[in-house]
Amino acid sequence: MKGYPIPLVPGPVSVPEAIRAAYGIDFGSSDMEGDFFDLYGDVEGKLQDLLDTKNDVVIQSGEGMLALWGALKSALAPRSRVLAVAAGVFGYGFAEMARSLGHDVAIVGFEYDEIPDVERVVERIEAYRPDLVTAVHCETPSGTLARLDGIGHAAREAGALFCVDFVSSGGGVPLSVDGEAIDLGLLGSQKVLSLPPDLAVTTVSDRAWEAIGRVGYVGYDALAPWKEVPACRLLPYTHNWQALEALRLSLEALAAEGKEAVFERHRSVAARCREGLRALGVELHPREEAFCSPTVTAARVPQGWSWSDLDGALREEGLVCGGSYGPLEGKVFRLGHMGSQARPELVDKALEVLGKRLRRL
Template sequence: MLPDDDVLLLTPGPTPIHPRAQAALGWPMRGHMDPEVFAYNDRIVADLRRLYGTGEGSFTSLLSGTGSLGMEAGLANLLEPGERVLVLSNGAFGERMVEMAARLGCDVHALRFEAGAPVDVDAAARAARSLRPALLAVVHGETSTGVLNPVPELGAVAREAGALFSVDAVTTVGMMPFAMDAWGIDYAYTGSQKCLSAPPGVAPVAFSARAMERVAQRRLPVATWYADALGMRRYWQPDEGGRQYHHTVPVQLHWALGEALAAALEEGLEARAERARRVGSAALAALQDLGFRAYVPAPHRLPTVLAVVPPSGLDEAAVRRSLRSEHGVTVAGGLGPTAGKVWRLGLMGENAREVHYRRFLDALGRVLGEAGLRERFDEVLEPALA
């Protein structure tokens, strides 16, 4: 049985698929070594450089897996067993990094911050000066709490400590300007189903030239053959021996991601950031009228995930169930430190659309017996820039 196509994914990933990506899923099948695939992949490589804002000598590609593979690939490529990594953690995805690095046999140090609060740059700088890690790792936008961490400032911390800098850009890149080279980032990754609104299954990643040098100088081979950057590069970038087979890439997902990526760059990253901000601000205002409040204070609020605390006394799980079963609207509850405490509303890619939030607010109003939510949204919604 086909799933109901009228369900609205207002979660912080996966997001509704962009129409161009949806259409590309139906393109003809090709082999992973066919010239059309290589030509299309070359365009993806170039577009990813623009998306990430990479510098000279960078390596961009798609990993055949989700953003978690992107996370694991970075740690596995940039660290050898016993090497020191400092993870700045303020949510579930920071903790995932800690666990992955520990499983890789690294010398893991976690500097933990309160859930809902950003990473403190001064504390991070003190820890980095003292520990001198080989790698500093942080999540840019912590999806589990809706916090935006100060990545440009942390790039300076990493440089001062002589560390490589890895950034989880899963809920940021594609929905806001991202300056990998200018911010001193050596490795960044995302998942296709987040801000780019493609189907899940590929992880766009970017290595700086410095990061690739580090991989080339490793003492031991990368623990994961599948995500070995040097092996991947031989497939994605031709050398004197041409292109080499690595593994069978999911060609249909490449088509879809490539189209979603092109659409994002055509719209412009500034424009997408502005779209998320406008829709998010209006949605928050409407929800505040119902007694919801923002979980994260404005200066540190992630523009792509709106985390709101439901009013006390509201059976939040029951309301979410009703939204899904009666109105086909899916919103996410909390995750990790925010489980049972917040709702998380996606403002990534295709879910940051006025039409979707009107539908959500209409549905919520019906479930709660409150009128005027959609009108309130429209009242405070700023006009879109031309």
């Protein structure tokens, strides 16, 4: 596997050496050692602080998509009504996931260069009366960051749960799980937390636990068995102790830097990236900068290039970034400045390489 000196893939991000060191520790079995449960409780508390929530936090072994599937399967009774708020690949994907599970799904949809209009979403909630509302905070393939203001409270008033994918934004931008009335908040370890794709994190409100108890779903991705962890000192499967220790180190580093400083680092690096792209004549996606995420910048593939050719040219210079998916495939490329990659010197090197290749054309 080839490595690249300028890593700006929008996840999995590069893993700092201090965090990688945790994977070399020879821990015992997480099923039998009290130390593991102490660590789990400590990490849960740190995640609660980072995400501004008093809700329980479930930490499962698996990539971030595990949290999405687990939330839908655990909290929805058969033939539930789901309203998907969609403005990108993952928003529309949430709808398809719910449909595949046999639920009645409605979509309040927007274009891939937009963010959801909150007023329109609230009106649809009031009219449709769903059991669950899904939303995506950061649409990584589009480089957008949605506003959640009021959606969770409207869902609550309608008797619905509010499920939010903040896999690519959690920890990198201001977000209050409790303030936004999020019942199921979904996070992955491979983005701002700067770990390999080993852990799926879900914040679970009391309302969500009640629904989970009624549904009674069992399976590897089920949330129900985690309600009493770590208090019961019993796990549904052998956990990834090394990954949990790595997550502890990551959260300690973020806490030492300070949440506001972390948010400002992401914001300033993103602004630097977008300014540099404009200076090179590269068009941003979306064009409305207020829609852009602090954790990832999307841009249009420059005229005269195909994405495959541009990707190959940048890799020759040591820069690896990402293409996009769905309707944006081949049209948009992305720079992931999140977590360990939210560094101005890294973005400057990327812009230098991109400018060099564009000038050659």
